[in-house]
Amino acid sequence: MPFGAPADPWIPPNLRLVCLDIDDTLVDFTAACRTALAVLLGRSDLWPLWERITERHTAMVVSGDLDYAAAHLRRTQCFLGELGVVVDTEHASGFETRRKELVRRSWRLFSDVLPCLDWLRAAGVLLAAVTNASGAHQRAKLTDLGLARFFDHVAIAGEIGVAKPDPVMFHSVCATLGCTPEEVAHVGDKLHTDAVGARDAGLAGIWLDRGSCGEREVPEGVHVIDGLDELPQLLVSEFARIGVPAQR
Structure with a gap:
């Protein structure tokens, strides 16, 4: 590149998949x-x-x-x-x-869950529930609370053989749904298990810090929201295009 030439502008990636933790992210567990x-x-x-x-x-x-x-x-x-x-x-x-x-x-859903999931579905992104808890227990919870219909995949740590924050956990979900890590965002209530783990695996790591008083230290490269009602705006600002045509 010639001296003084402008650097290529950063082009944000497309968003194809949003992964969501279940307990204390969707359900007030x-x-x-x-x-x-x-x-x-x-x-x-x-x-x-x-x-x-x-x-x-x-x-x-x-x-x-x-x-x-x-x-x-x-x-x-x-x-x-x-x-x-x-x-x-x-x-x-x-x-x-x-x-x-x-x-x-x-079991109760947080009030911001259904509006957020409806928005993500309308945006055309794939959705995955990613949990370290019991598979049968979590699938029953998703069904009982009417959430199962939203998800294209449910990833269970005990079934995969690794758990968040291991990068293999995140990469296995990406591979199952045919996405690259840079096309994926993961949202969860645990800073290191969810957000930092996702960031280190190459995904967009989003910390859902419910009930925060605003005084917190956020690691570099981690996004933070106080509720799922803030997620759509964050995704629109961080990704060039929300969603791609996907078979349901």
Whole structure:
């Protein structure tokens, strides 16, 4: 290029696929689970312990050391054990059955979900739900809440053998739907698991920071929105064209 010649302008890529996390992105999962634990145990301060134990057992599912059913039982036994309650498999199974039923009754969509999904469908993009949680559990949730009809693909970490933020998780979704990473945006509520992981895999990483007070540190190359109502404007500003003709 001759000295002083203007640099080629940046041309934003086309958007062909939007990936969305499920829990606490589309569904107010934390509220439902916290409510269920509080009802079962009569106290509301145990959610951080449940989260830590859940993360540990989810990692064992992804690594192939446990299947989901076994992990859920062992998680319950471990959790109750931390509270000084030792239970056998039968009692752990009963606790887990009651907990799941309470959670299922409490599932609610965030108010911005359906308008956003309707807009994405109208824009012609492909949609994928990408989750680290149990496949059967998540598919039932999508069906119960009327969301299954929106998605072209549901990617489950335990079925793929890797979990977000591993790039393989994101790349497998791209490959399944015939897209390159630069044609894909991923939205999720977890900064590092969702947004940074997607960014590092070559996708547009979007952090959905619900309830933010506005004071936050956002890593370079990560986009941030406070609600899904802000997603359409972000996508239009970051991509040259929203959607391509796609077979449904």
